[in-house]
Amino acid sequence: MSELNNLENALEQVLELATKQGATADVIASSSESFSLKSDQGELSEYKVTASQVIGVRVIKDEHVAISYSESLEPESLAQMVNQALTNASYTKKDAFQKIRAEGLTLRTKQPEIYQQDNATPEQKIELALSLERQIREKPLAKSAPYNGYSESSSILLLGNTLGTRCSHQERTLSCYTAALIDHNDKQAMHVAASVARTFDGLEADRVIRDAYNMAEALLEGEPIATGQYSVIFEQDALNEVLGAFGSCFSGESAKRGINPWREKVGQQVASPLLTFKDVAYMPGGHAIKAWDGEGFATGDTSLIEDGKLVGLLHNSATAAHFGVTPTANAGRSAKGTLGVTSRHDVIGAGKSSEAEVTAGEYLELVELQGVHSGADAISGEFSFGASGFLCRDGKRIKPVRGITVAGNFYTMIKEIDAVGNTVVPNYDGHFFSPLIRFGRLNIAGK
Incomplete structure (x- = not known):
């Protein structure tokens, strides 16, 4: 029996058990396989293959809600899981708003691009992991490449409930990453770059190597700038970090x-x-x-x-x-x-400003942030965290900047936007899409 059939049968068993005990329920069942490689000192330091499966139930009975899960699909384990959830529910407070509501739906993620067959050999994947480190170490100023790796994962996800809804989803994701550590003239700088794709051929290893080394080299001579207020453009992944710290407002x-x-x-x-x-x-x-x-x-x-x-x-x-x-x-x-x-x-969404208009005049481009979530209060909006980047003028980097602290209020910052670019692009992992955005003024503590 296939893995998918095992999950489907277990899901149906759990729903039947819950129904027999007078509860409504929904069940999520998943299985995943992953493969990861890490390179260190020219050799593989990790070669890991893992597989897992889990099934979990949310039961609602007399407005009492509880969950339980099992990593075994054996009938005895499934019965124990349902009984545990119902026992837990008897001790929870009533929740009149939480109900099983998706009735009679059959949904399947149909986009073929998210699950594609991988024809790359293990040898190709090993060579990729080793080459990431090797090519960084061959760069003239590189001291080492402390983090290098390749990973892939594939998963099946099912959902079903006692109202007849059945849903399925299958996807595969691959990624590679490297870090360039530069040590020159008693100064050090490191930058990490990564690529995420749906196929092995879609991974941009050359770009990852180039971005990691070039950014580390560009930041090497960075120093604090004068304390004051600056217009700021966050590099896309940095902007995603900031928005993520305050995402609870949505x-x-x-x-x-x-x-x-x-x-x-x-x-x-x-x-x-x-x-x-x-x-x-x-x-x-x-x-x-x-x-x-x-x-x-x-x-x-x-x-x-x-x-x-x-x-x-x-x-x-x-x-x-x-x-x-x-x-x-x-x-x-x-x-x-x-x-x-x-x-x-x-x-x-895209704005109406060209890149030249967004980057006109002097501004601070921030490409690396440190301690964003620990330095952010999602309720008040106040934030303070370390950053590195470049002082820029008219779209050109004038000098690298390190050792500064950026402070402000998120809810004020998004009201003080000077310009929004007219081209939307994805971040490195394809979860965040944005144009260039120039924020009017943030407090920078430097020298």
Whole structure:
């Protein structure tokens, strides 16, 4: 019997067991295989092959909700799992909003690009991992390449519930990465670069090597700049880090818990009129493509900010019921987790400014951030974290900058946007899409 059939049979058994005990339930079952390689000192330091499977149930009985999971698909383990969930539910507080609601849906992620056959040989993958380190070490100023590797994973994910909904999803992802450490004239700099793709041939190993070394070399002579206020352009992955630290402001779950500062601001201006922000289910080349959410509803696009106005939050069916709004099919739940809220592709809309207009005059380009999440307060919006980058003028890097601290308030920062570029591009892992954005003024502590 195939792995898929095993998961399907286990899922049906669990739903039948829950129904017999008078509960409604949804079940998530998954299996995954992964392969990873690491290179160190010209040899493989890791060659790892792993496989796992897990099945988890969320039961609701008399408005009491609980979860339980098992890594075994044996009938005895499944029965024990359901009994444990029902026992746990008897001790939980009632939750009138959390219900099994996706009725009679059959959904399958059909985009063929997310699961493609891999014809690369193990020898090719080993050579890639070794060559990442070797080519960095061959660079003139490189002291070492301390982190190098290749990984791939494939997974099957199923969801079913007692209302007849059945969903399936299958994907494969590959990645490679390297780090260049430069030690020259008693100064050190290191930069990590990575590539994520759906096929082995899609990995951009040459770019990864080039980006890691060139950025480390460019930052080597960096020094603090004068303390003051600067216009700032975040490199795309750095901007994604900042937005991630404050992502709870879009969450209906955090609003339900009373810790979302935008809970009462739907319909109000919260950002510059230049800013438009959406959660998008399907993006070409995206790596968060999935036909259904953690409750089994079909995913779609959700507008969050339009021309600076907050038009909605991300909701699962429970948070939507709490606020009396329409669900956005953004339920997040794993086999081992409780019901939450999650996004798919975070997309900032294109503006009207050319790259030359966004980069006109003097500004600070920030390419590396340190301690973003520990230095951010999602409720107040205050943040302070270390950064490296370049002082720039008219799109050209004037000098490297290191050893500075960036501070400000996120909710103020997004109101003070000077320009938004007219070209949207993906970040390295295909989850975040944005144009260049120039923020008017942030506090920089330097020398």
